[in-house]
Amino acid sequence: MTTGQTLLLAALLLPAIGALLAAGLPERLDRAGRIAGTAFAAATFGVVLAMLAPVRNPGTGARINPWSEIDVPWAPTLSLRFHLGVDGISYPLVLLTSLLTLLCCAYCLWKVPEPGRGRLLVALLLVLEIGIVGVFLALDLVLFFVFFEVVLLPMYAVIAVWGGADRRRAARKFVLYTLFGSVLLLVGVFVVVSSAGTGDLVALSDPATRPMTSGLQLLAFVLLAAAFAVKSPLWPLHTWLPAAHTEAPTVGSVVLAGVLLKMGTYGLLRVAVGVAPDGAERSAPVLGVLATAAIIVGGLVCLAQTELKRLIAYSSVGHMGFVLLGIATLTATGLQAALIGNIAHGIVTGLLFFIAGGIKDRTHTGDLDRLGGLRETAPALSGVLAYAAIASLGLPGLAGFWGEAFAVVAAFERGGPLWTTLGVLAAVGAALAAAYFLRLLRRVTHGPAAPAVAGLGPAARLGPGELVAWSPLVALTLVLGVLPPIVLSYSADPVAALAEVFGR
Template sequence: MSAGQTLLLALLIVPAIGALFAAGMPARLDRAARIGGTAFAAAAFGVALAFLPGAPAGTGARPAAAIAPWAEIDVPWAPDLSLRFHLGVDGISYPLVVLTAALTMLCCAYCLWRVPDPGRGRLLVALLLVLEVGIIGVFLALDLVLFFVFFEVVLLPMYAVIAVWGGDDRRRAARKFVLYTLLGSVLLLVGVFTVVSATGTADLVALTDPATRQMSGGLQLFAFVLLAAAFAVKSPLWPLHTWLPAAHTEAPTVGSVVLAGVLLKMGTYGLLRVAVGVAPDAAARSAPVLGILATAAIIVGGLVCLAQTELKRLIAYSSVGHMGFVLLGVATLTTTGFQAALIGNIAHGIVTGLLFFVAGGIKNRAHTGDLARLGGLRETAPALSGVLAFAAIASLGLPGLAGFWGEAFAVVAAFERGGPLWTTLGVLAAAGAALAAAYFLRLLRRVTHGAATPAVSALTTAGRLRPGELVAWSPLIALTLAVGVVPALVLGYSADPVAALAEVIAR
């Protein structure tokens, strides 16, 4: 077995062992279990970074196929059913793998200092590690059936995180999350069955190569609609987003960070990798509809955010608009648009993860997320107020910070696509970006400025940043700056495979 194959397996095995370790420890050793789980999460992050020295970033040597893995495992899984255990990593999936490993590590580290239910923190850490296995598995899977299996692995752990450690209305939010996700799962299963039955293979490398596997136009369209709808539920994309605000509002801080930071990316990644890659002709026919839905999500998300009065719900609804920019980039079916979608995914994971961390810190101190009761935060908690302002400004797309590139490139891609429809969509999307500035500046005015409210006045020394917050938040602040100043940290890896995918669609 090569070094690359060993690393691929380690990306799944290390967090799985960590989950078993943390869950198997007795309650009296809860903190030791959390420390051990965090160590396993850090080891998984180290494994993800180990791909860096050999990663062909920006080599200019464009791969011949849409998927050309740097490292690959392809062995029989269920030979009688022609199923294979096929894993691989390339420039499209690699940044998402690193993001998943990093956020999981930071969430586990955060649990060393802050646990919603003391005594059961080890179980929360174990569930976070199981989520990491499922999410990374989705990004590595190069077999449609294996992709579906990993896609489903995250369902029950995320339900448990919300239902056990969430807020007062956690059970209703968890049930809504499960019902919507199961709907998406059914659509995905039917879509996978359609593709495999029509082509005789579940191998994504073969399915994305038009020279080896081809479906008729009508069948492609049927499969694409099923797959796109399934991924739209998971992302979630408007108008299938209604489970998201409740899940975010009720989830514990680390649950919201994982949910927004990487779990939603399973949907947008699947849309690009699977739906567009497997059915490119149908994607081209459906592109105008996707573009219209994306722009509607940007506008509607912005308007709804302006009406929000609760901190975490506002951040949750902002994800609808940000995912709209990702969808707009994919809908253009251009190299620029695909790059916009990929860096938009990464930026959203970093910045929104930071926003939910800060929102959790504020709610834990003030015991409320009501914007009307959080005024004057900078008076008693200037450091907390400053981090909130930094994350909000990054999320609204200020140049020089991570949130800028995805939104800017998506608008540019729409104009590059040309024609009255795409030009109009580009203009509307740019207006949607202005709405993001409006609702985040409104948020800062209501929360950080003015006279301190009674809930905020009581903070005093509690307003200082705690060790766990410094450990978990500092890397995200650094990444927001790094990706904003040097977007090649993400785009360099994806340039060649994205160009190859765009060529496949253009044929």
């Protein structure tokens, strides 16, 4: 077994061992369980960093050209294979997943919703990491589906057990929507595998070995895109998201926004577009219209929000709309915009949910009217909130700028009345993002201190858990804004190969 193959297996096995160890310890050793889980999360992050060490395959023009891969029989009688691999499209998302999981586990060393059960929460975070990383590494459609489903029950438990007052309703809504998407995904996988005779994504992405007709590609793309639209989430299938974010504990919201939503956009790009390019070409205008609608609707709804976490949740609908618009253009510029937009959203919105959790922990409210004057009593907390907000609204030089700006550029690049109109509307949506984030800052940080924040005293200072968990995200927001090639350089070749199929 090569070094690269060992690292691929370790990225899945280490969090599994950590989850079993953390969950298996008794309640009196709760802190020890959290420490053990965090140590395994750190080891997983180290393994993912080491994936860059093996020499990458030279460019071959293939749309999926893994740096490292494992391909062994899984269920030979059913022609199923355990096929994992990592390339320039999946690696940044694997790295983001392992980083956010580590930061969330570290955060739980100091802050847990229910003392005595923190080790169980850490164990569930590690199980979520297995499912999400597995989705990004899977190169077999059936294996992809299995990992896609692994995240369902752990996230349900995170919301239902450690969430807010209305947590059970939010968890049920999350499960129902996700199960609906899973049914569509299963049917789409069946259509592809039964017609092509294989579930191998490398083979399915090669026109020479993909026997699907144009009609079957359209059917497969519609089924797969609808399934991934639920997870992304694409308007109007987004209504599960605000409730889940609002009721989830802080670390649950960070994982949900930071990487779980990316399973949908990654699946749309890697699976739906890669497997059924003819279907993607024919469906692109509809996808573009829905993505732009998500941008506008998300912005308008955010302007009406009065609760902090719900506002951030609805902002995700708009930000992910830019990612989906980039994919819909089927241009190299648009696909690169989608990929860097994915990473930027995970970093910045993860930071925003961490900050929102810190504010609610101190003030016991998320009501914007009751948080006024935060900068007077908690200047450090207020400053980090302002930094994350201006990054999320797309200020040049910070991470949020590149994905949204170049999604608009890609729409104009695609040309024609429809795409030009969508580009203009998306630009209007970006202006709406600036409006609702500036409104948020005016209501929360400015003015006289509201009663909920007036008496914070020493609690206003950032704690060690917050410094440990937030600092890497603060730094990455700036680094990615100044140096976007740290993401784009890895994905340039596979994106160019994919865009070439569409003559772009």
